[in-house]
Each structure stands twice: as structure tokens, then as C-alpha cells.
Amino acid sequence: MRRALGALLALAVSQAQATVGYFQLGYGIKAKGMAGVGIAFPQDALAPATNPAGVAKLGNSIQVGLERFYAERGSEIVGNTYPLNGGLNGDRDASDPPAFWVPEAGATWAATETVSLGFALFGNGGQTRYAQSPLKALEGSSEPAGMNFRQGIAAPTLAWRVNERHAVGLALNIVVQEFEAKGFEYFDDPLFTTQPGRVTNNGTDRSWGVGPRIGWLGQVTQTVALGATWQPKVHMTRFDRYEGLLAQHGTFDVPESYGVGVAWQVTPELTLAADLVRIEFGGVSSLGASSSCFMRADRCRLGADNGPGSGWRDTSVLKVGAAWRASAEWVLRAGIGLLRQPIPPQETLLNVFAPAVSERHLAFGASYAFAPGWELSAAYTHAYYNVVHGQDSIPPGDPPGGIGAGEANIRMRQRAFGASITKTF
Numbered sequence: 092m093r094r095a096l097g098a099l100l101a102l103a104v105s106q107a108q109a110t111v112g113y114f115q116l117g118y119g120i121k122a123k124g125m126a127g128v129g130i131a132f133p134q135d136a137l138a139p140a141t142n143p144a145g146v147a148k149l150g151n152s153i154q155v156g157l158e159r160f161y162a163e164r165g166s167e168i169v170g171n172t173y174p175l176n177g178g179l180n181g182d183r184d185a186s187d188p189p190a191f192w193v194p195e196a197g198a199t200w201a202a203t204e205t206v207s208l209g210f211a212l213f214g215n216g217g218q219t220r221y222a223q224s225p226l227k228a229l230e231g232s233s234e235p236a237g238m239n240f241r242q243g244i245a246a247p248t249l250a251w252r253v254n255e256r257h258a259v260g261l262a263l264n265i266v267v268q269e270f271e272a273k274g275f276e277y278f279d280d281p282l283f284t285t286q287p288g289r290v291t292n293n294g295t296d297r298s299w300g301v302g303p304r305i306g307w308l309g310q311v312t313q314t315v316a317l318g319a320t321w322q323p324k325v326h327m328t329r330f331d332r333y334e335g336l337l338a339q340h341g342t343f344d345v346p347e348s349y350g351v352g353v354a355w356q357v358t359p360e361l362t363l364a365a366d367l368v369r370i371e372f373g374g375v376s377s378l379g380a381s382s383s384c385f386m387r388a389d390r391c392r393l394g395a396d397n398g399p400g401s402g403w404r405d406t407s408v409l410k411v412g413a414a415w416r417a418s419a420e421w422v423l424r425a426g427i428g429l430l431r432q433p434i435p436p437q438e439t440l441l442n443v444f445a446p447a448v449s450e451r452h453l454a455f456g457a458s459y460a461f462a463p464g465w466e467l468s469a470a471y472t473h474a475y476y477n478v479v480h481g482q483d484s485i486p487p488g489d490p491p492g493g494i495g496a497g498e499a500n501i502r503m504r505q506r507a508f509g510a511s512i513t514k515t516f
Contacts, residue, residue: 113216116472119156123158130320131316131354136149136199138197144250153514164504209247218237218239241269256311260305283390285395286334300327348369364411373405383437407431426453427452428451430450446479450475464515469510471506474506475504477504
């Protein structure tokens with residue numbers, strides 16, 4: 092059973108990429124057409140990924156979707172003074188491969204007048220792969236180099252309509268994560284890690300966890316709906332093969348997140364909606380712990396309880412969107428998403444392998460009811476180019492303990508096109 096579930100969740104993430112740290116901007120093709128808006132405006136069977144209470148408004152449906160995700164990512168190291176093998180300076184591309192398929196699926200069922208059930212399958216993650224490694228000048232470093240992190244979630248959901256205006260929901264997120272690192276041989280040494288042999292090139296490792304997401308959806312006036320959702324931190328089993336690389340001996344939990352939303356039905360044809368979401372990256376050591384002590388005189392070692400992480404800060408995401416029913420068959424959508432990317436300028440060195448710096452997003456979408464009970468939806472999302480220039484990101488120091496001074500600059504641009512088909516009963 093566990094092996095079958097692992098295969099199912101691995102399919103959900105395929106090679107998923109993301110635009111909010113390692114999370115997607117939204118879930119479900121209809122929501123993606125509005126830049127991910129969905130807390131107070133559920134539209135399809137992927138609602139459990141955003142607000143489980145939304146299942147109470149969706150009736151009976153089955154949905155499958157597929158998205159093609161394109162990511163351009165890379166880094167540049169400048170001013171480096173490492174004295175061996177030509178140093179670390181150079182501009183390098185990490186977009187190999189440049190595109191991924193990201194599937195999703197969901198179903199909803201109104202079991203009684205007050206109880207609805209749902210199921211959603213979706214994923215998050217990110218990958219970098221440098222054919223020419225930024226670490227190549229360091230002794231023993233191999234190519235290609237990079238990291239691959241994948242997260243798949245299966246979310247069986249129960250929603251209860253408290254009365255005509257209010258509903259609450261609970262999704263049980265069953266999470267599987269996969270992680271692989273390559274090209275970090277230089278740091279596979281007791282000088283840098285607590286666990287030599289558990290740093291790099293150990294294949295794909297897997298971790299598991301289970302945690303809830305709860306939500307509320309309320310029709311507070313005839314035309315205005317409000318929603319709220321919360322997911323506490325999900326504690327995951329450790330990545331044992333990489334306990335010498337990731338902080339706290341391979342721990343990589345799912346961060347806490349919460350949000351509120353509003354939807355205003357301006358006219359029977361036009362709805363405006365907005366979400367504000369907070370993600371607590373800093374509460375997960377492998378993500379939030381600073382790398383500032385790494386390779387300094389007071390060195391902290393990889394894998395330790397106080398070991399370095401990616402240095403990501405907590406972030407808030409604002410999403411605003413509109414849906415317009417242009418005819419009985421057509422619904423048109425658009426939206427924008429804005430956030431402060433999670434990587435501070437002084438933390439760019441380790442993040443050359445995780446350059447999650449997208450901030451501004453523009454989305455468009457549409458649905459077409461092509462037959463009774465059948466609907467085809469499509470969405471396009473564009474994450475604009477963004478670069479973070481390092482500030483004191485590479486501490487000075489020569490071998491064996493340092494890699495010289497300089498700055499690491501990281502960049503990313505992404506776009507995605509997806510489609511889904513929905514059958515309602």
C-alpha cells in the first residue's frame with residue numbers, strides 16, 4: 092500500500108517547479124487562470140489544496156489536468172578570489188532540462204445535503220542542474236551538479252455545510268518528498284559536514300509525513316464571500332542519505348502556511364477575488380537557517396542541529412483575480428500575483444542551487460463548456476524575470492577552509508501553460 096501510494100504521489104510531482112519558494116502560485120487550472128486565487132472562490136476539484144471548505148460548494152465532479160512548466164534559472168559569481176583552478180567566477184545556466192510536465196487531479200462528491208467529500212492530487216518542488224558546475228574549481232567536485240526536490244500531496248477531504256451560509260473543511264495531507272544532490276564532493280569532508288558520505292551523489296531519497304489543512308468559507312452577504320485556511324507545519328521523516336547536507340541531520344519539514352480570501356460578485360457575470368497567504372519558511376531549519384556561519388572562522392557544519400540552511404525568510408503572497416462569464420459556454424479569467432521572494436541578498440551563495448526569486452506574476456485563463464456536464468479549461472502564467480545580487484554572500488578565506496571572497500547573483504524567469512477537463516454529474 093505504501094509503495095503504491097508513493098508511486099501515485101511521485102506521479103503527481105513529476106518534475107514540478109514553483110514560483111513561491113518551492114510552492115506553486117495556485118492549484119487547479121481555473122485558479123491558476125486567476126493567479127492562484129481560491130480561498131473564498133472555489134472553482135474546481137483542486138480546492139482542497141487551497142481551502143478544503145470549498146468542496147462544500149462544488150457538487151459532484153471529476154477533474155484531471157496537465158501543465159507544461161518552463162523555467163529559466165542560473166547564477167553568476169563575480170569578484171571571486173579563490174586561488175585554484177581558475178576560481179569560481181563565471182555565468183552559468185541551470186535550466187537543464189528547461190521544461191517539465193506537472194499533472195494534477197481531483198474529485199468531489201456531495202454525499203448528503205450537509206456533507207461533501209473530496210480528493211486532490213498535486214505537487215510542489217524545484218530543480219537545478221548545472222552542466223557546468225559553479226563548484227567546478229573546488230577539489231573533487233563533479234559535473235553535472237545540482238539539486239532536485241519534489242513534493243507530492245494526496246488530500247482526502249471532508250467538508251461540512253454548517254448552514255446555508257457557512258462551511259468548514261478538513262483535508263488530510265499525505266505528503267511524500269524526494270530529494271537528490273549532486274556535485275558537492277568538496278564539502279563531503281569532516282571540516283564541513285557532520286556526516287561524511289551523506290552529503291552528495293547518493294541517489295534519490297524519500298521522506299513521508301501527514302498533516303491537516305483546515306478551512307472556513309462564509310457567504311457573509313448576498314454578494315460577498317470570505318474564507319480562511321491554515322496548514323500547520325507537517326513533520327516529515329528524515330532524508331537519511333543526505334543527513335550530512337541538510338540541517339538537523341536531514342530534516343526537511345513542510346512549513347506552516349495560512350491565508351484569508353474574499354470574493355465579490357459584482358454582477359451575476361463578474362466576480363472579483365483576492366487572497367493573502369503567509370508561508371513560514373523560516374520555521375524549517377533546512378530552509379530558514381542562515382548560511383552566514385558556513386566557511387567562516389566560527390564555522391557551523393552541514394547537517395548539524397545548528398547547521399546552515401538556505402536562509403529563506405517568511406513571505407506573504409497577494410493574489411488578485413477576476414472571472415467573467417462571457418456567455419453560457421465561456422468563462423474568461425485574469426489575475427496578478429505579488430510577493431517578496433524569500434532569499435535575502437546575503438544568502439545567495441547556497442541558493443545558486445535553489446534560485447527561487449520570482450516575485451511578479453501575470454495570469455490568464457478560460458473555460459469552455461463544450462457539452463452538457465463537460466468543461467475544458469486552460470491557463471497561462473508568466474513569472475517575470477528577477478535577479479538577486481549578492482551582498483557579502485561569499486565570505487573571504489582561502490583553502491582549506493574558504494573559497495575566497497566575491498558575490499553570488501541568482502536569477503529566474505518562469506512561465507507555464509496548462510489545461511484540464513472536468514466532468515460534473
